[in-house]
Amino acid sequence: MHKSASFTPEGLYPRKTKLTITISIVIVSTFYLLSSIMTESFLLDLFIKMPNVFGLIGEFFPPEWSYLEEIWPKLFETIHIAIIATTVAVIISIPFSLLTANNVTTNHWLYQAMRFLLNIIRTVPDIILAVVFVGLFGIGAFSGIIALIVFAVGILVKLMSEVIESIDMNPSEAIRASGGNGLQTIYFAIVPQVLPQFISFSLYVFELNIRASLVLGLVGAGGIGQLLNKEINFFNYPAVSTIVIIVFAVVVIIDYISGKLREGLV
Amino acid sequence: MIEFKDVSLVYPNGTEGLKQVNVHIQEGEFVVIVGLSGAGKSTLIRSINRLVTPTKGELIVDGDDVLQLNNKQLRTLRTKVGMIFQSYNLVRRSTVMKNVMAGRLGYTGTWKSIFHLFSNEDKRLAYENLQRVNIEDKLYNRADELSGGQQQRVSIARVLAQQPKVMLADEPVASLDPPTSHQVMKYLKQINEEDNITTIVNLHFIDMAMEYADRIIGMRDGEIVFDGPVSQVSEQTFEQIYGRSIRDEDMRGGMKGA
Known part of the structure; x- marks a missing residue:
């Protein structure tokens, strides 16, 4: 009693779930970008300004006992x-x-x-x-x-x-x-x-x-x-x-x- | 000693706990109240020390109408009415001694009790009552180190420390195994006989009710459907009270000769 496989599932999740997830990701990234632009702070700065950070840390040493x-x-x-x-x-x-x-x-x-x-x-x-x-x-x-x-x-x-x-x-x-x-x-x-x-x-x-x-x-x-x-x-x-x-x-x-x-x- | 005159109790959600109950219990009687769960046994017993408050009628305990008492009078009444619970209701983290001393709180001022300034007589009384239920060797054990039967005996000692005139027991053996159940019931019966303390016990086990009661009160749907000495009670009486035929689960078992 085999049923013929006339239907191939598209993926692991139903289409509706995928759509919800996609929309959520778009919304969250938009918020992230907006926040970054409005506050003029970008994660990339962390890497660009690294030399300053190391320079400052250097000034902390040696501690003055x-x-x-x-x-x-x-x-x-x-x-x-x-x-x-x-x-x-x-x-x-x-x-x-x-x-x-x-x-x-x-x-x-x-x-x-x-x-x-x-x-x-x-x-x-x-x-x-x-x-x-x-x-x-x-x-x-x-x-x-x-x-x-x-x-x-x-x-x-x-x-x-x-x-x-x-x-x-x-x-x-x-x-x-x-x-x-x-x-x-x-x-x-x-x-x-x-x-x-x-x-x-x-x-x-x-x-x-x-x-x-x-x-x-x-x-x-x-x-x-x-x-x-x-x-x-x-x-x-x-x-x-x-x-x-x-x-x-x-x-x-x-x-x-x-x-x-x-x-x-x- | 205890008289219910047309007592009714309607819970805030509309459930009728008691319907026009009339009972007269004499001093020194050992009364067992039987009925299925939800029949109003607990409501009846808890009305006596007003853990629940009836909405209509008169309820005389030791000469006072408990429905008319103010808070202070109610606490005085409660010192005279000891209560034993299905789940023992000990403070599990406190010692056996402290749990028994709780029975003296009604006689002790607030500040004295908070600083544990109990009199030597009170402490001796607590110890003697632990001896009566054969648990004095656990005096300083924490209550949660004790077995169920031992905890119930401590709770009996707590009630005895109150030197009550009335002892109420709300399903005292429902959480215990058959041999322990009989042991606890025997202590209650013994105390009832030796100290002439009026005792009212809720049970749903037919065989235990028959063995220990002087008088049986049957309840169904908040009404008293039977009231008579144990000699008048037969299996048919219970079928009439329960409104169905008797089943195995209505028996505790473990009785001598059974």
């Missing part, structure tokens, strides 16, 4: 900023993450209002926060700390409220059924379930804060970023490369330690 003396205090300031900001942000984010979890905050309006507030906070980039707070409180570490607290609360609350929303609600029911009040239910049924994740996220936010506080220094919010900015403006490239190397080492070490701690938790 005697400059280390000036780096240490500012480096510790950066770490201090991150520690203070993370600690405060963690404490603030506990009630907020409970308020933005719909299984804890059953009042619909309160829940929506809190979510809206936190979405707004999260849309503001950390560098903008720093610019604003430097404007309000002046140049220095304090402005950086405030900016990082706001930045970290936005991230932590988002991560934590999602963890809280995914927990098993049955133990809470048992605690309520035995006469526990709202706070007791949270503390005895919800906290034990989310605590490891919460600590893990806090360490992660600490890593983020270390990195962010470097960038924030560029706009005057204290720490080693401020030093970096100064040396770049003075074209003191050997010092800049010393800073970059030290920062790289510190970030790698802190990420490693915090990563190991987090592994032990979950």
Whole structure:
């Protein structure tokens, strides 16, 4: 019972799919070309300007190791900023993450209002926060700390409220059924379930804060970023490369330690 | 002790959980509620401590109409009404001890409980109740290290720590194997007899209902279709409650002599 092959398939995909793909490619390349032309930046420049890049990199070497003396205090300031900001942000984010979890905050309006507030906070980039707070409180570490607290609360609350929303609600029911009040239910049924994740996220936010506080220094919010900015403006490239190397080492070490701690938790 | 007077409950989606239910349960009784899933057994039992709130009628528990209670009064009532769940509802990451101490929360102030400042009597009570269900050697184990039967025993100890007048058990053995199921039911029966705690258990296994109950209440479609002492119950009674003939799946098995 062989059927004769009167039909030869054209390819691996139906004609309609091919057409869709072709059109998509044309549209994307058009956008790419348009963007390139409008901004007058072409990928080709990367290769044309390579000699400049190498020339500049040459100026960064050798790093000026005697400059280390000036780096240490500012480096510790950066770490201090991150520690203070993370600690405060963690404490603030506990009630907020409970308020933005719909299984804890059953009042619909309160829940929506809190979510809206936190979405707004999260849309503001950390560098903008720093610019604003430097404007309000002046140049220095304090402005950086405030900016990082706001930045970290936005991230932590988002991560934590999602963890809280995914927990098993049955133990809470048992605690309520035995006469526990709202706070007791949270503390005895919800906290034990989310605590490891919460600590893990806090360490992660600490890593983020270390990195962010470097960038924030560029706009005057204290720490080693401020030093970096100064040396770049003075074209003191050997010092800049010393800073970059030290920062790289510190970030790698802190990420490693915090990563190991987090592994032990979950 | 517990009296339902024309209690009805309509869920927000329009499902009728209870229809004009009238029941009177005496102090110290061991009542088993049977019925197919969806018959309203859980709704009935959860109305008693108001985990669900009936929409009409009067529901008297230990002298108070639970439908009229404010939040604080409701928490006081709940300390008197212990509950055991199908899925044990322990906090899996917490120790057995902490889970049992949760039974004392209703008697303990918020701040005291948050700083774990429980009285020595409370701690002793928790330990004694773990001894009663023979699980005291797991005191500091995490709940998720225990087997299902052991977890259910811990949840019984948690209820006992409340020193309740009423014990509600919502399908307490549905997640357990036959021998463990009988063990758990025996503990419930023993506690009921020794402490004179009024006990209401939801079950869908006919043989277990017959073995442990003093009184059986049959439910179908949110209505009580049978209510009588176990001596009046026969296989025909169950066929009448279930509205179909009895099948193998309605039996737990594992009974002595079976």
